[in-house]
Amino acid sequence: MRGCGMREGVPRLLVIDISNTFTKFAIAHRGRLGRVRRLPTRELTAARFARETHALRFDHAVLSSVVPSRSASVRRVLRVAPLEIDHRAPLGIGIDYPQPASIGADRLANAVACAALHGTPAIVVDFGTAVTFDVISADGNYIGGVIAPGLSAMTEYLHSRTALLPRIRLVEPRRAVGKSTREAMLAGAVYGYRGLICEIVRRVSAEAFPAAKARIVATGGDAPLIAREMALFDAVDPLLTLQGLRIVGERAFA
Secondary structure, eight states, rough: OTOOOOSSSSSSSSEEOOOOSSEEEEEEETTTOOEEEEEEGOOOOOOHHHHTTTTTSEEEEEEEOOOOHHHHHHHHHOOOOOOEEESSSSSSSEEEEOOGSSHHHHHHHHHHHHHHHHOEEEEEEEEEEEEHHHHHEETTTEEEEEEEHHHHHHHHHHHHHHOOOOOOOOOOOSSOOOSSSHHHHHHHHHHHHHHHHHHHHHHHHHOTTTTOOOOOEESSTTTTHHHHTEEEEEEEHHHHHHHHHHHHHHHOOO
C-alpha cells in the first residue's frame, strides 16, 4: 500500500527523479537505494505511476522534477505529500547564487550527492537531454554552472534539419575517419562531444579553482559512453541524482 512503510525506526523513502527524457524512482532505506525503476517521462501519467508503485511500501517521498506537468501526476497518486527539492530544502550544502529559486532540482540533488559521496571542490557533469556542469566550492557551496545541448539533442538536430543525414545509434566509434555517413556522424558526435566537455571543464576549473584540484564526477544517461574513455573523470556515478534525493530525505525525516 502506498505511503504505508514498515516502521523500523529508519524511514523508507520513495525517491523520484522526473527528467525530460526518463523518470527514475526507487525505495531508499538504511542509506541504500533499492532497485531503480524507470519509464519514459512522456508516458508518466497518474494511472501509469499508480501501477508502477502500487506494491511499494514507504513512509515518505522525495521528488526532483524538471517537468512540472508530470509532477502533478505523481502528486495525485502519492498518499503522502512529497518533499520537493529546491533551494529551501534541507540540502546540507550552501548556495552562493543570485537567484537560487532558478536552480534545477536535479542540479541541486547532484550537488548534494557529490559533496557527500565524492567530496569537494567538485564539478558534476550530468549527461542528459542537456549536459549540465555544476560547481561546488571547497567549503560546500553551490556556486553555479554551465548548460549545453545534450549529445542526443545534437545528433537528433542534425537528422531533423538535413535531408540526407540519418538518425544514428550512439556507440563508441570504430575510427576517427568515418568510412560512411553514419561512421562520420558518430565520430563527430562522440569525439566532438568529448572535446566540448574537456574545454568547458578546463575553463570552469581555471576560473573557480585556480589553486586547487577539483573532483570531476559524471552522471546521466550518456555518461557511460562519453566518460568511460576520458581520464578527466574521477568517478562515474549513474545514480547520483537519486542518491542526492536519498540524502536530503534522510536529513529531513531522520
